[in-house]
Amino acid sequence: MKSHQGLLPFLSFLFTAAGLFLVSSCGNQGSTTQQQGALGNDAASQVYVAPGEYDEFYAFMSGGFSGQIGVHGLPSGRLFKVIPVFSVDAEKGYGFNEETKPMLNTSHGFVPWDDSHHPELSQTNGETDGRWIFINGNNTPRIARIDLTTFETAEIIEIPNSGGNHSSPFTTENTEYIVAGTRFSVPVPQSDVAINSYAETFNGMLTYVSVGDEGEMDIAFQILLPAFDYDLAHSGKGKSHGWTFFTTYNTEQKNTLLEVTASQNDKDFIAAINWKKAEEYIQQGKFKEMPANWAHNVYNEKTHTATSTMKKKVKVLTPEDCPGLVYFLPTPKSPHGVDVDPTGEYIVGNGKLSADLTVHSFTKMIAAIEAGSFETTVAGIPVLKFEDVVAGVVKDAGLGPLHTEFDGKGNAYTSFFITSEVVKWKVGTWEVLDKASTFYSIGHLMIPGGDSKKPDGKYLVALNKITKDRYLPTGPELCHSAQLYDISGDKMKLLLDFPTIGEPHYAQGISADKIVPNVKKFYPLEENEHPYRTMGEKDTRVERDGKNVHIYMTSIRSHFAPDNIEGVKVGDKVYLHLTNLEQDWDVPHGLAVMGANTGELLVMPGQTETMVWEPKSEGVIPFYCTDFCSALHQEMQGYIRVSPRSSNIALKWSLGEEEPVQ
Amino acid sequence: MILAALGLLTLFLFPMWRITLIAPQYPDGVTMHIWINKIGGETASTIQNINILNHYVGMKYIDQESIPELKYFPYIVIGMVVFGLIAAATNKKGLFLIWGIVMVLLAIAGIYDFYLWEYDYGHNLSDTAPIKVPGASFQPPLIGSKLILNFTAKSYPHISGYIAGLSILLAFSAWWLKSKFNKKHEKIAATDSIGDGNARRLSTVA
Numbered sequence: 001m002k003s004h005q006g007l008l009p010f011l012s013f014l015f016t017a018a019g020l021f022l023v024s025s026c027g028n029q030g031s032t033t034q035q036q037g038a039l040g041n042d043a044a045s046q047v048y049v050a051p052g053e054y055d056e057f058y059a060f061m062s063g064g065f066s067g068q069i070g071v072h073g074l075p076s077g078r079l080f081k082v083i084p085v086f087s088v089d090a091e092k093g094y095g096f097n098e099e100t101k102p103m104l105n106t107s108h109g110f111v112p113w114d115d116s117h118h119p120e121l122s123q124t125n126g127e128t129d130g131r132w133i134f135i136n137g138n139n140t141p142r143i144a145r146i147d148l149t150t151f152e153t154a155e156i157i158e159i160p161n162s163g164g165n166h167s168s169p170f171t172t173e174n175t176e177y178i179v180a181g182t183r184f185s186v187p188v189p190q191s192d193v194a195i196n197s198y199a200e201t202f203n204g205m206l207t208y209v210s211v212g213d214e215g216e217m218d219i220a221f222q223i224l225l226p227a228f229d230y231d232l233a234h235s236g237k238g239k240s241h242g243w244t245f246f247t248t249y250n251t252e253q254k255n256t257l258l259e260v261t262a263s264q265n266d267k268d269f270i271a272a273i274n275w276k277k278a279e280e281y282i283q284q285g286k287f288k289e290m291p292a293n294w295a296h297n298v299y300n301e302k303t304h305t306a307t308s309t310m311k312k313k314v315k316v317l318t319p320e321d322c323p324g325l326v327y328f329l330p331t332p333k334s335p336h337g338v339d340v341d342p343t344g345e346y347i348v349g350n351g352k353l354s355a356d357l358t359v360h361s362f363t364k365m366i367a368a369i370e371a372g373s374f375e376t377t378v379a380g381i382p383v384l385k386f387e388d389v390v391a392g393v394v395k396d397a398g399l400g401p402l403h404t405e406f407d408g409k410g411n412a413y414t415s416f417f418i419t420s421e422v423v424k425w426k427v428g429t430w431e432v433l434d435k436a437s438t439f440y441s442i443g444h445l446m447i448p449g450g451d452s453k454k455p456d457g458k459y460l461v462a463l464n465k466i467t468k469d470r471y472l473p474t475g476p477e478l479c480h481s482a483q484l485y486d487i488s489g490d491k492m493k494l495l496l497d498f499p500t501i502g503e504p505h506y507a508q509g510i511s512a513d514k515i516v517p518n519v520k521k522f523y524p525l526e527e528n529e530h531p532y533r534t535m536g537e538k539d540t541r542v543e544r545d546g547k548n549v550h551i552y553m554t555s556i557r558s559h560f561a562p563d564n565i566e567g568v569k570v571g572d573k574v575y576l577h578l579t580n581l582e583q584d585w586d587v588p589h590g591l592a593v594m595g596a597n598t599g600e601l602l603v604m605p606g607q608t609e610t611m612v613w614e615p616k617s618e619g620v621i622p623f624y625c626t627d628f629c630s631a632l633h634q635e636m637q638g639y640i641r642v643s644p645r646s647s648n649i650a651l652k653w654s655l656g657e658e659e660p661v662q
Numbered sequence: 663m664i665l666a667a668l669g670l671l672t673l674f675l676f677p678m679w680r681i682t683l684i685a686p687q688y689p690d691g692v693t694m695h696i697w698i699n700k701i702g703g704e705t706a707s708t709i710q711n712i713n714i715l716n717h718y719v720g721m722k723y724i725d726q727e728s729i730p731e732l733k734y735f736p737y738i739v740i741g742m743v744v745f746g747l748i749a750a751a752t753n754k755k756g757l758f759l760i761w762g763i764v765m766v767l768l769a770i771a772g773i774y775d776f777y778l779w780e781y782d783y784g785h786n787l788s789d790t791a792p793i794k795v796p797g798a799s800f801q802p803p804l805i806g807s808k809l810i811l812n813f814t815a816k817s818y819p820h821i822s823g824y825i826a827g828l829s830i831l832l833a834f835s836a837w838w839l840k841s842k843f844n845k846k847h848e849k850i851a852a853t854d855s856i857g858d859g860n861a862r863r864l865s866t867v868a
Contacts, residue, residue: 524706557714582714583707585690631718632792 043495046486049076057448057509059461060119060133061482064503067114069135074459074509075484077498085144085153086114086137096599098610102308106140106158107293115139117166117505122175126237126453130514132215134169134178141165143180145215149518154299157217160292160314161188161205167233173241177220177275180207181230181246198255202227206246208275221282221315226379227253232337237453238344240362242276245347249334263353269328270338270349281322287315302529304607320380327369328383331358337403341427342453346391350401350414357401357414361391392430397423402443405450407457407487415442422462424492436492438483441466448509456511460485463504471499480504521585523606530608532577537561542653549574555589556581557630563638567651570618570644579608590626600626615642663758663836664867667746669829670739673698678823681802684814695820699736701726719800720791721783731775750866755840762833777804839865
């Protein structure tokens, strides 16, 4: 309890500071609104994207606890699509139709939800390339890859030996790897041990996921580390290409009341991983193959179907066996984000319980390693001396620094959670240049390409956790928000403030030019390899296999074929395989069946999707198209007759008895 | 005359006519291509998309199998290529003129036939059409632009149509050059000036 008392003055200072700020910000509300009003016309013209015009940038905002990704345009802030990733989405049938259920399979079975934090665009030569965007699942450790030609989730890989995939999925310069560090250390392998044996029996694990030319992910290797919390990461670029930096907290190795117990050490570590060295050790066979259990789920764009494969092994490197693989850089006060500047020289440790920012030098780090100048070793890992690696400190910039991005013009922008502000500072001189308030409680911030070698330093987006009085109230639960700043001049200028889905935890932005030319308009029907596809209306049919009834159905404006089906019985398991025969842009058809215990189907042109429906009572059940497709959308409907189990009515299907099917 | 004859072969390489439908919700337009031997479109799915639009007002499905002209027109074109090459080889100006006149007649016949098809598609509507517009016709323009309900329909020759037109012009030019050369030849029987030689050669090539 002694240690608690020691910390109390500091904590109370934090809370007082936060409380004062909230009070003062409420008081200032009127004047800030007036200020914005004065800027109003100017700002409005900067974010106005005329009807029919395109935004300059895509912004991919994580949905946080929604598990999804929101696709917005900048500077307008308009929301274009919510991409289902880790959570089921009844609107799109994701996780409800038979084709996408395997995407959410894990070693724990079907998990219908996750907490998606950090979207990360693929990179080539350290620049965003618009091929894919990756995102971590925080709760049941996973990484997803979204294909940016279709804006659909193409792959999900589970991370074994991890207890919370937070420091993920930050990429290397050419997307050789994306990383996954465990936030919560756990027994590795999992076992039934006393929780308070944490320091002795738990471990942290960092994972390198390789990414192939077609985006295919695999677990290349894992690195077994001491039981700390591995919080965030960024890989080096340019001169520091070949390294990844992970922040840690709880180097105290405590397992209860972490808000106090894990905030005791004056300095925690940034773990610097030499992944090129790791590749050498893997080549040399210096790994242990550990049994593991993880799911690898892949969506095939030709069969329009996902498959889930369980993998049973993983290669693990331990620092004791692999000298030169891991070094610790002491960094003050539970560093949260770790961000590498566009040159690759500076590594910013955002010490979240501090007022200062610590910036390490990559060159100095390498020199210290070569000189063998170590303060101590922890679990066989050399700890470098703080004064040997530190390049500079940004002093008294604000309170609670979390994340830093760069504008490519020699400036850095850091979010300060406790004081709700963005602070602009100069890389190299460490002087504070400007401050801008956020409304309220900023977490991450984002500049398009702001964590790459080539930032597009025109806009900055603040991603806020709390909105309080910013919008029309919607009961106890309020939206989170994003705020857009113009950073093209010396002073940051607030332009726009817009709500997002879930929690906009982190975001990535990219020039629309890198994506728009590659976006697909529909799936060519002749490439459809779904085992239950129907290539034309003449192939539509209904087949019975015991209690399973397979309906091979098609949709085209404005009818289903067949649309009258008889011979289905109570207790049957009915598979409605709907192929959308349309071959034009923006003509999906939906399918809803009265009483089906599942979501709708929403089938893109050229695609096949399957709904399972188990009728429980006799009657005539209507079905219809849910996506307004045409002038005769409302006529796009049909009936399925459900007869008693004992009935001997034959299967019968038809479309337009008076007129032959075209 | 050789170019005129061979120019007709482009009818097998490129569409000769196109009809484009434009409406706000079709930002790229829907463009149908008419070839000498088939009906196509800018994309593989264009005809399906036009048929989907047409069925609302009860127009017949466009199916190239049901248009016999597409079967026998190619033979006429090949016949005209052979005829043109014979004309070039024999180098008779009378044949050049006949070839040109036959081509003009064929073109008029072809365009009249095209009009009849357009009329049929535009007027011969199904009794069970979901959308009936009293007195309306959906016939696209023979050539030019016309508003049909919410669509602007534009009908113009396309690459090989223009080249075929050029072939006819070339045939008449060949006939004219040849006539000019023969006249001069009669006047100055002994000399064969360079310019006259060019005209003669040009008429054969053209």
